[in-house]
Structure formats: C-alpha cells, structure tokens
Amino acid sequence: MTAINVAFQVLRTAGTSLHYREITKRMPEQRLWTTAGKTPWETANARLTVDINKQGGTSRIVHVGPGLLSLRINESADETTLRSVRMSLETTLSDLAERSSEQIGQLRTEEASKHALVMPFIQALGYNVFDPREIVPEFTADVGNRNGKR
Numbered sequence: 833m834t835a836i837n838v839a840f841q842v843l844r845t846a847g848t849s850l851h852y853r854e855i856t857k858r859m860p861e862q863r864l865w866t867t868a869g870k871t872p873w874e875t876a877n878a879r880l881t882v883d884i885n886k887q888g889g890t891s892r893i894v895h896v897g898p899g900l901l902s903l904r905i906n907e908s909a910d911e912t913t914l915r916s917v918r919m920s921l922e923t924t925l926s927d928l929a930e931r932s933s934e935q936i937g938q939l940r941t942e943e944a945s946k947h948a949l950v951m952p953f954i955q956a957l958g959y960n961v962f963d964p965r966e967i968v969p970e971f972t973a974d975v976g977n978r979n980g981k982r
Contacts (some may be wrong), residue, residue, distance in 0.1 A: 835859075835879040837971065840892050850900035851958065852877040870967070897921070897957035924956040 842858045845852060850858075854874040880901065884891045896902045932949050939945045951961045959966050 835876050835895065836883040836891075839876065839880055843893065843901065843903045849896050849900050849975060850903055851899045853899070855880075855901060868932065871915065921956060925953075928952050928956065 838859050839855050842855050846858070853873045854979060856876040858871075859876065865965060877899070877956055880893060881895075884895060893901050894904045928949070935948050939948055956963050961967050
C-alpha cells in the first residue's frame with residue numbers, strides 16, 4: 833500500500849486529525865506500511881505532502897495545522913477543522929501573551945525567558961520542544977566569515 837492510502841486508513845480509524853508523526857507511528861502497528869529508513873515520519877510526511885500538493889482539492893487528506901493532517905470529508909468540515917485549529921492556536925497564544933506580561937519581572941536570564949516564552953510558543957505551533965529531531969537547541973547559524981563566533 834502507498835503511504836497516502838495507509839495514512840487515509842489510519843486517519844479513518846482514528847476518526848480525528850493526527851500529527852504526521854502519530855500517523856507514522858500507527859502505520860506499522862496496523863501492519864499496513866513499513867520503511868527501513870532512519871526517519872520514517874519524515875519519509876511519510878514528504879510523501880503525503882507531495883500527494884496533497886499534486887492532487888490539490890481532490891486529495892483525500894488535507895493539512896489543517898502545523899504537521900496536522902485530516903481526512904477531506906467535505907469543504908465545510910475542512911473549514912470547521914481549520915477554524916477550530918486557528919481558534920485553539922489563537923487562544924494558546926493569547927494565554928501565553930497574558931502570562932508573559934505577568935512574568936516579565938521574573939525573566940532575568942536568557943534561560944528563564946526561553947522556558948517561559950520561547951518553548952511554550954514553539955509548542956503552541958505543534959512542535960515537540962523536547963525532541964531533538966524537531967528542535968535543535970542552541971543551533972549555531974554561521975554567517976559570513978564569523979564561523980564559530982556568536
């Protein structure tokens with residue numbers, strides 16, 4: 833079975849939207865798809881994204897949030913799911929903004945700011961901040977001839 837067909841089966845069985853990592857985790861559990869690659873979730877995500885982009889409005893699967901996939905039931909269901917994801921993100925970001933204004937006096941170090949502001953923000957976008965495959969802490973971005981210098 834192709835990755836898109838297996839993802840369709842997994843999403844149909846789940847009955848809800850799932851992150852591509854969760855879909856990939858459930859694929860072998862249902863004995864529908866396997867890969868020998870080191871990052872099967874990235875392989876599956878790439879294949880799903882290519883199919884969604886190629887098929888456009890006829891794809892059976894749609895992106896409804898960062899890394900979040902859902903079945904295309906009909907346009908109104910897709911819009912309802914998208915609206916729900918947007919509202920959830922808006923609520924989370926609003927809560928984070930409110931909490932950050934209350935905590936601003938306590939944020940005296942870079943690390944405190946990272947834990948109170950940056951990590952919750954990245955998490956709100958749908959990333960697992962504790963998974964080094966998704967988030968690289970202290971990533972060095974060398975620019976020009978300043979290699980290794982901050």
